[in-house]
Amino acid sequence: xxxxxxxxxxxxxxxxxxxxxxxxxxxxxxxxxxxxxxxxxxxxxxxxxxxxxxxxxxxxxxxxxxxxxxxxxxxxxxxxxxxxxxxxxxxxxxxxxxxxxxxxxxxxxxxxxxxxxxxxxxxxxxxxxxxxxxxxxx
Amino acid sequence: xxxxxxxxxxxxxxxxxxxxxxxxxxxxxxxxxxxxxxxxxxxxxxxxxxxxxxxxxxxxxxxxxxxxxxxxxxxxxxxxxxxxxxxxxxxxxxxxxxxxxxxxxxxxxxxxxxxxxxxxxxxxxxxxxxxxxxxxxxxxxxxxxxxxxxxxxxxxxxxxxxxxxxxxxxxxxxxxxxxxxxxxxxxxxxxxxxxxxxxxxxxxxxxxxxxxxxxxxxxxxxxxxxxxxxxxxxxxxxxxxxxxxxxxxxxxxxxxxxxxxxxxxxxxxxxxxxxxxxxxxxxxxxxxxxxxxxxxxxxxxxxxxxxxxxxxxxxxxxxxxxxxxxxxxxxxxxxxxxxxxxxxxxxxxxxxxxxxxxxxxxxxxxxxxxxxxxxxxxxxxxxxxxxxxxxxxxxxxxxxxxxxxxxxxxxxxxxxxxxxxxxxxxxxxxxxxxxxxxxxxxxxxxxxxxxxxxxxxxxxxxxxxxxxxxxxxxxxxxxxxxxxxxxxxxxxxxxxxxxxxxxxxxxxxxxxxxxxxxxxxxxxxxxxxxxxxxxxxxxxxxxxxxxxxxxxxxxxxxxxxxxxxxxxxxxxxxxxxxxxxxxxxxxxxxxxxxxxxxxxxxxxxxxxxxxxxxxxxxxxxxxxxxxxxxxxxxxxxxxxxxxxxxxxxxxxxxxxxxxxxxxxxxxxxxxxxxxxxxxxxxxxxxxxxxx
Numbered sequence: 001x002x003x004x005x006x007x008x009x010x011x012x013x014x015x016x017x018x019x020x021x022x023x024x025x026x027x028x029x030x031x032x033x034x035x036x037x038x039x040x041x042x043x044x045x046x047x048x049x050x051x052x053x054x055x056x057x058x059x060x061x062x063x064x065x066x067x068x069x070x071x072x073x074x075x076x077x078x079x080x081x082x083x084x085x086x087x088x089x090x091x092x093x094x095x096x097x098x099x100x101x102x103x104x105x106x107x108x109x110x111x112x113x114x115x116x117x118x119x120x121x122x123x124x125x126x127x128x129x130x131x132x133x134x135x136x137x138x
Numbered sequence: 139x140x141x142x143x144x145x146x147x148x149x150x151x152x153x154x155x156x157x158x159x160x161x162x163x164x165x166x167x168x169x170x171x172x173x174x175x176x177x178x179x180x181x182x183x184x185x186x187x188x189x190x191x192x193x194x195x196x197x198x199x200x201x202x203x204x205x206x207x208x209x210x211x212x213x214x215x216x217x218x219x220x221x222x223x224x225x226x227x228x229x230x231x232x233x234x235x236x237x238x239x240x241x242x243x244x245x246x247x248x249x250x251x252x253x254x255x256x257x258x259x260x261x262x263x264x265x266x267x268x269x270x271x272x273x274x275x276x277x278x279x280x281x282x283x284x285x286x287x288x289x290x291x292x293x294x295x296x297x298x299x300x301x302x303x304x305x306x307x308x309x310x311x312x313x314x315x316x317x318x319x320x321x322x323x324x325x326x327x328x329x330x331x332x333x334x335x336x337x338x339x340x341x342x343x344x345x346x347x348x349x350x351x352x353x354x355x356x357x358x359x360x361x362x363x364x365x366x367x368x369x370x371x372x373x374x375x376x377x378x379x380x381x382x383x384x385x386x387x388x389x390x391x392x393x394x395x396x397x398x399x400x401x402x403x404x405x406x407x408x409x410x411x412x413x414x415x416x417x418x419x420x421x422x423x424x425x426x427x428x429x430x431x432x433x434x435x436x437x438x439x440x441x442x443x444x445x446x447x448x449x450x451x452x453x454x455x456x457x458x459x460x461x462x463x464x465x466x467x468x469x470x471x472x473x474x475x476x477x478x479x480x481x482x483x484x485x486x487x488x489x490x491x492x493x494x495x496x497x498x499x500x501x502x503x504x505x506x507x508x509x510x511x512x513x514x515x516x517x518x519x520x521x522x523x524x525x526x527x528x529x530x531x532x533x534x535x536x537x538x539x540x541x542x543x544x545x546x547x548x549x550x551x552x553x554x555x556x557x558x559x560x561x562x563x564x565x566x567x568x569x570x571x572x573x574x575x576x577x578x579x580x581x582x583x584x585x586x587x588x589x590x591x592x593x594x595x596x597x598x599x600x601x602x603x604x605x606x607x608x609x610x611x612x613x614x615x616x617x618x619x620x621x622x623x624x625x626x627x628x629x630x631x632x633x634x635x636x637x638x639x640x641x642x643x644x645x646x647x648x649x650x651x652x653x654x655x656x657x658x659x660x661x662x663x664x665x666x667x668x669x670x671x672x673x674x675x676x677x678x679x680x681x682x683x684x685x686x687x688x689x690x691x692x693x694x695x696x697x698x699x700x701x702x703x704x705x706x707x708x709x710x711x712x713x714x715x716x717x718x719x720x721x722x723x724x725x726x727x728x729x730x731x732x733x734x735x736x737x738x739x740x741x742x743x744x745x746x747x748x749x750x751x752x753x754x755x756x757x758x759x760x761x762x763x764x765x766x767x768x769x770x771x772x773x774x775x776x777x778x779x780x781x782x783x784x785x786x787x788x789x790x791x792x793x794x795x796x797x798x799x800x801x802x803x804x805x806x807x808x809x810x811x812x813x814x815x816x817x818x819x820x821x822x823x824x825x826x827x828x829x
Contacts, residue, residue, distance in 0.1 A: 016653040023646070068781035068792075069771065
């Protein structure tokens, strides 16, 4: 690991999952900062709000699909329309069920989505993501 | 005839005068031959003055004298006739039974007789029709016969009658041959015009509003054509009033007809019309059409002409009406044929007294599997084609039709090639005055395709779907039931860790344990909801449930939360429905709970429960003043475990409305939401009324 990711954004309504994933990322020691947000709309708001140091612009978004109100797909629709300056470098879709091939295909068909993984996130999975999409940091 | 009589009377008068002279002469002269000759000379001088052929006969029927007219007419000289027996003239041609009867039977009894008709063929002048009159010239012993030849007159009359007949025949031909109304009107107008030598003839139809006459065809000779549309007011009030009575209006002389107002006279003669006839056709007490004949000059219409015009008008209108009836019938038949064709229908008619099919189309026999029309057919023959298992159905339907009049049956037919086809027969039975069924007619069609689809649907898909549904419910029930056990184990031991070892754990472990405990609690909730959900409809115990009572019980149970949240509840008197009381309570509980729950912080919920009559259903509504739901999420709320808010904001599993929908749909009703964000929501659902 040459360099840590600046910011990982977790979008998931399940607080237990968020807590767990944060633990995994922390233990892997591969991110300077991890933020968990519990709804798609809040995540959009967060991405487009300027902080002291500029827009958050996370390196990686881990997106849950199964959320109340705006689900992961609906989030992606709105996310795709955002200006590039707000977007993350890599979006990975996190699926709760491992068996539904329809979701897998749908995720693959979306341009902004780099990868599809199944919950729960493991350290191995995380390192694979970084090796694949952030080779310069691995 | 009349003038012959007059002449005879004159002769008699002259004779009387002669007789008086004769008496004077008798006084002066003794009776002698000279006197007789004088008398005969008197007779002969008498007949020579007559313009018609005449002859004088002696008492023994010898010809005494013939006059000049006789000579000329019958081409006989006095020498050839005088002194001969009258019966011998013309080689016995005068010897006719009529003449003998006249001379020998009638004349001895009466002084004169006239108008005896004799038809005879004569040598030089051919076949003649003669009218004979005879008189005894008493006291002279002479008989005077005058003859009128009516052959030419009769021939003229016949010729006249022949042209009249020919005219009528021609009219009939036109009426039979031409198949459009305007064509008939044009041809008949022309014929009538030429026959009467009229100056203009036309038919006109009266428009439906009764205000216009429409002339589609006319015959015009010395007057301009009047084709087109005319306002009826232009005919004048007298004319219209007269026509409304349905009588033919005959005007011989426009200028002198007292019935016409000066204005009407001026109008009519302004159109160069001197005389006219208008025949109206009345239908349902209004004028439907007219036939008009015009002359430029005054014209003395004869009775014969008037009758002819009326007759022609009547015939024409009858023919046109028949044409229209035929046209309508043809169109109806075409439409029917089209419907029959489009529906691939067989049609049939059955004489029930003899069980003989009086009429069928070919399609009928095809439906029974024949490629050639069958010669003999009847109900018994049809029955033989029906699959043995279905014959009872056929018999029952037929027996019912004989009583009730309507036949409707679906049976399977076994074709000659042994294939089986579904057929539907639909028909009507007709009864005579005694109520005996005499005739039936109807249609039959092949319903194999739709029937097979229907059966397939019933047998296969529906059953499969029902099976799947049952399995699913079973699965949900068993799964949730069986999941409870391992869940309980996790809950129990996590509880032990939390209770007894909490102080030995670091922050992260404690936090993790908290997540485990809340997750197990939630899972318990989900499982129990799932169990409840899968039970809807299992509870088959339905009774008349008084919803007002159920809801008031429910409100008692919910009192604490109602008071805590300061809920204002307004509720209609609710009806009775046939349902499971438990489910009805659950339905209202979920909706009321929702209305209380989804409120902006600090707002007191206002809930109104209403009901209205919607035909076979009651329509209930639960209206709140809560958060409301955006349009795009309104359909989602009824899905199982669907949540619109994160659990941190509003607690719950997301099964409540799914549950409501399942209950309502189980009873055949439906549920929907109308809502606007921040303006509250109304949940509306229907339940069937008590039967």
